[in-house]
Amino acid sequence: MSGNKIRNMEEFAALSGISRPTVSKYFNNPESVRASTRARIEAALEEHDYRPNIYAVNQNRRLTKNIGIVVPYLADPFFAEIARKLELRCIEAGWSPILFSAHGEKDLEVDILDSLRSMKPAGVLLAPLGRISDRGVIEKFCRDVPTILFDSNLDGIGEAFVGSDNFSFVSQSVEYLTRTGNPPVLFEMFHPANPNANKRRKAYMSMMDRLGFDPQIFQAEGHGWGFEEIGYKEGLRFLDQKPAQTDTVLCSNDRLAIGFLSACFERGIQVGRDENCTLRVAAHDDHPFSRFTCPSLTTVAHDYDQVSNKVIEMLFQLIESGGHFESRSEHLYPAKLVLRSSA
Amino acid sequence: MSGNKIRNMEEFAALSGISRPTVSKYFNNPESVRASTRARIEAALEEHDYRPNIYAVNQNRRLTKNIGIVVPYLADPFFAEIARKLELRCIEAGWSPILFSAHGEKDLEVDILDSLRSMKPAGVLLAPLGRISDRGVIEKFCRDVPTILFDSNLDGIGEAFVGSDNFSFVSQSVEYLTRTGNPPVLFEMFHPANPNANKRRKAYMSMMDRLGFDPQIFQAEGHGWGFEEIGYKEGLRFLDQKPAQTDTVLCSNDRLAIGFLSACFERGIQVGRDENCTLRVAAHDDHPFSRFTCPSLTTVAHDYDQVSNKVIEMLFQLIESGGHFESRSEHLYPAKLVLRSSA
DNA sequence: ATGAAAAGTTTACGCGCGTAAAGTTTTTGT
DNA sequence: ACAAAAACTTTACGCGCGTAAACTTTTCAT
Numbered sequence: 001m002s003g004n005k006i007r008n009m010e011e012f013a014a015l016s017g018i019s020r021p022t023v024s025k026y027f028n029n030p031e032s033v034r035a036s037t038r039a040r041i042e043a044a045l046e047e048h049d050y051r052p053n054i055y056a057v058n059q060n061r062r063l064t065k066n067i068g069i070v071v072p073y074l075a076d077p078f079f080a081e082i083a084r085k086l087e088l089r090c091i092e093a094g095w096s097p098i099l100f101s102a103h104g105e106k107d108l109e110v111d112i113l114d115s116l117r118s119m120k121p122a123g124v125l126l127a128p129l130g131r132i133s134d135r136g137v138i139e140k141f142c143r144d145v146p147t148i149l150f151d152s153n154l155d156g157i158g159e160a161f162v163g164s165d166n167f168s169f170v171s172q173s174v175e176y177l178t179r180t181g182n183p184p185v186l187f188e189m190f191h192p193a194n195p196n197a198n199k200r201r202k203a204y205m206s207m208m209d210r211l212g213f214d215p216q217i218f219q220a221e222g223h224g225w226g227f228e229e230i231g232y233k234e235g236l237r238f239l240d241q242k243p244a245q246t247d248t249v250l251c252s253n254d255r256l257a258i259g260f261l262s263a264c265f266e267r268g269i270q271v272g273r274d275e276n277c278t279l280r281v282a283a284h285d286d287h288p289f290s291r292f293t294c295p296s297l298t299t300v301a302h303d304y305d306q307v308s309n310k311v312i313e314m315l316f317q318l319i320e321s322g323g324h325f326e327s328r329s330e331h332l333y334p335a336k337l338v339l340r341s342s343a
Numbered sequence: 344m345s346g347n348k349i350r351n352m353e354e355f356a357a358l359s360g361i362s363r364p365t366v367s368k369y370f371n372n373p374e375s376v377r378a379s380t381r382a383r384i385e386a387a388l389e390e391h392d393y394r395p396n397i398y399a400v401n402q403n404r405r406l407t408k409n410i411g412i413v414v415p416y417l418a419d420p421f422f423a424e425i426a427r428k429l430e431l432r433c434i435e436a437g438w439s440p441i442l443f444s445a446h447g448e449k450d451l452e453v454d455i456l457d458s459l460r461s462m463k464p465a466g467v468l469l470a471p472l473g474r475i476s477d478r479g480v481i482e483k484f485c486r487d488v489p490t491i492l493f494d495s496n497l498d499g500i501g502e503a504f505v506g507s508d509n510f511s512f513v514s515q516s517v518e519y520l521t522r523t524g525n526p527p528v529l530f531e532m533f534h535p536a537n538p539n540a541n542k543r544r545k546a547y548m549s550m551m552d553r554l555g556f557d558p559q560i561f562q563a564e565g566h567g568w569g570f571e572e573i574g575y576k577e578g579l580r581f582l583d584q585k586p587a588q589t590d591t592v593l594c595s596n597d598r599l600a601i602g603f604l605s606a607c608f609e610r611g612i613q614v615g616r617d618e619n620c621t622l623r624v625a626a627h628d629d630h631p632f633s634r635f636t637c638p639s640l641t642t643v644a645h646d647y648d649q650v651s652n653k654v655i656e657m658l659f660q661l662i663e664s665g666g667h668f669e670s671r672s673e674h675l676y677p678a679k680l681v682l683r684s685s686a
Numbered sequence: 687a688t689g690a691a692a693a694g695t696t697t698a699c700g701c702g703c704g705t706a707a708a709g710t711t712t713t714t715g716t
Numbered sequence: 717a718c719a720a721a722a723a724c725t726t727t728a729c730g731c732g733c734g735t736a737a738a739c740t741t742t743t744c745a746t
Contacts (some may be wrong), residue, residue, distance in 0.1 A: 008702050019725045024704065034713085034723060042473035051461050055402040056702035060731055075427050075631070080418040084446055091451075096458070099417075099442050115439070118394050165518075167598075210507055228635045258635050288418070292571045292601050294608035333654035351732050362695050367734065377693060377742090399732035403701055 006050040041154035068124035074101035085308040127151035130194030146323035165332035167282040168201035183213040188252035190219035227295030231259025254287035295341035349393040359387030377682035411467040417444035428651040447568040470494035473537030491667035508675035526556040531595035533562035574602025597630035623686035638684035
C-alpha cells in the first residue's frame with residue numbers, strides 16, 4: 001500500500017488503468033468483469049487500498065447490502081447468542097448486518113424501525129418485543145421493508161415467521177416430569193414480556209388436561225426483563241407459602257428458573273431427582289448458563305442451529321424474491337429435552 | 344400525515360414554505376433557525392413525515408452523527424450490559440450508536456474497524472479483544488478515527504482509556520479474604536483473553552507479598568470466551584487434586600467462578616462462610632448473574648455507572664475537541680467489595 | 687422611525703458513485 | 717481468419733443534500 005490516499009473511484013480507476021464505470025461494475029459484483037480486468041483491479045487494490053464511499057454507493061442504490069437484526073433485549077444471553085449466530089451468517093454471505101436492541105422499551109423499538117427504514121436495508125430480521133410492541137408500527141414497517149419475524153410471532157405480520165414450537169417444549173417437559181414423578185406446577189410471570197409465555201401456558205393446560213391432572217399455576221409478580229430477579233423474589237414467596245401439594249416446579253423459562261434455584265438454595269431446599277431431594281425443577285429454553293446452575297438445570301432446548309439456519313435461509317429467499325413472498329409462512333421447530341440434575 | 348410521499352428536501356421545503364437551504368440548516372440544528380420558521384417546518388413535518396436521506400447527508404459531511412461501539416464478545420452479559428448503558432447514553436444525546444461485536448475473533452475485530460473507518464463516525468468507543476488484538480491495526484485505526492478505549496487498555500493507543508482499577512479489585516478481595524480467613528489461591532486462566540487478567544495476577548502477587556503470604560496460583564487450561572465451561576472443567580480438576588493447603592479460592596473473574604461453583608456443587612463441596620462450609624470462593628467483576636449463583640457470589644464490583652459515565656464524557660469532550668486530545672489520559676475507577684454468601 | 691444585525695431566499699456548485707448510451711476493442715466460436 | 721458477441725471506454729446525467737455567495741426581508745435596539 002503506497003501512502004498517497006485516493007479520493008474517489010475516478011482516481012482509483014486511473015491508477016488501475018481501468019475505466020471508472022467498469023471499476024464500479026467490479027465493486028458491485030467482481031464476477032461481472034473479465035478475469036483479466038478483475039486481476040488488474042485487484043492488483044491496484046493491493047497497492048493502494050481504496051474502498052468506495054458507502055454513503056455515495058447507498059445513495060444511488062434502491063436497496064443496500066445492509067441487513068437489520070433487531071432483538072428485544074440484548075443483555076439477555078439468549079438473544080445475544082442468537083444475534084451472534086445470525087450476524088456471522090450474514091457476514092459469511094457478504095452482507096452487512098446491523099444489530100439493534102430495543103432494550104426492552106417500546107419507544108426504542110419504534111425508533112429502531114424508524115431509522116432502519118431510512119437505511120434501505122435489503123432485509124430485516126426482527127424479534128419483536130411482543131406484548132408491549134406497537135403492533136401498528138410494526139405492521140406498517142413490515143409492509144415497507146422486507147422482514148422476517150423470529151422468536152416472537154405476531155399474527156399476519158412480516159413475510160414469514162421462524163421460531164420454536166412452544167407446544168413441543170411444554171409437552172416434553174410435562175410428559176417427562178409426570179412420567180418420572182409428580183405433575184408439575186407451572187411457575188410463570190403474570191405479566192410475561194412476550195407471547196411465547198402465553199403459548200406455553202396454554203400448552204401446559206392442554207397437556208395436563210390430556211394426562212388427566214389438575215393444572216396448577218403460580219404467577220410471579222413483576223415487570224420488565226429482570227427475569228432472574230423475579231424468579232428469585234417470587235421463588236422465595238412461592239417456597240414460603242409452602243405449597244404442600246407438589247414437589248415439582250416447571251418454570252416457563254430458564255431465566256426464571258435461575259432465580260428460582262437461587263431461592264431454593266437460600267431456603268436450604270435440595271433440588272434434584274435423588275432421594276434426599278425434596279423438589280424437582282425444570283424449565284425451557286436451554287439458556288447458555290443453565291448448564292452451570294446448582295444443580296444443573298433440566299430444560300428443553302431450542303434448536304438454535306435449525307432456527308437460525310432457517311431464519312437466514314428465509315431471509316435470502318426473500319431478498320431473491322424481491323422482498324415479497326406469495327404467502328406468509330410460519331416455521332416452527334421442535335425442541336429437545338435436555339436432562340440434567342435438577343429434575 | 345398525508346399519503347403523498349415526499350421525494351427529497353426540495354419538495355418538503357416547498358410544502359413547508361421555507362427555502363431548502365434553511366430547511367437543511369434546520370435539520371442540522373433546529374436551534375439555528377428562528378422560532379417562527381422552526382414552527383413552520385415542524386408543522387409541515389407533522390403533516391408529511393419526511394426524513395432527510397441519511398446517505399446523502401453523510402456523504403457531504405466530513406463526520407457523521409454516528410458513534411461506533413465495539414466490544415470483544417457481546418454474548419458475555421458483562422459487555423452486553425455495558426453496551427446497553429453506552430448505547431442509551433448516546434441516543435439520549437442525539438447520536439446514532441452502532442454496535443459491533445468481534446465475537447472473540449481477531450479477524451472480525453479488524454473487519455469491524457475497517458468498515459467503521461469508512462462510516463466516518465464522529466467517535467468510537469472501543470473495548471479491544473486484548474491479547475489477541477492486532478495491535479498494529481488498532482493503532483492505525485486510532486490515528487485516523489477519534490477513539491476512546493475502555494475495559495482493556497492498550498498502552499499508548501487511543502485518545503484516552505477509561506476502565507476499572509484492577510489493583511483495586513484484587514487488593515480488596517485479598518484483604519477481605521485474608522482478614523476473615525486464610526489467604527486465597529488465585530484461580531485464573533493460563534491463556535487469559537484480555538490484559539486485565541495479567542494485571543490482576545500481578546496485583547495478587549503484590550498483595551500477597553505485602554501481607555506476608557506465599558502466593559499460590561492455579562492456572563486453568565482452555566482458550567476462548569467460554570469461561571464458565573473452563574471454570575467448571577478446570578474447577579473439577581482443581582478440586583480432585585485436593586490442594587490441602589487452602590480453603591479459599593479467588594477466581595480472576597466471575598464467569599470463571601460461576602463454572603467453579605458449579606464444579607463445587609457437583610463434588611458436594613459446601614461453599615460459603617458458615618461453619619459447615621469447607622471452601623470459600625470469591626471473584627471479581629460483579630457479573631449480572633453472580634447474585635444468583637449458589638451460593639451467591641462474593642465479588643468485587645466494577646463501578647459500571649462511573650465508568651460508563653466517564654466513557655461517554657470523554658467521548659463528547661473528544662468530539663468537541665475536534666477528535667484529538669493534547670495528551671492521552673487514563674482514568675481508572677476503584678471497585679467496590681460486594682459481600683454475598685460464597686466467602 | 688431608522689439603521690444595523692440577523693435570518694431567510696435564490697442561485698449555483700460539489701460530493702462520490704450508479705448507470706445509461708454510443709462507440710471501440712477484445713474475445714469467442716467456427 | 718472472420719463475424720458476432722462480449723467486454724470495455726467515453727461521455728454524460730442524476731441521486732439528495734451541504735454549503736458558499738450575493739441579495740432581500742425581518743427583527744431589534746436606539
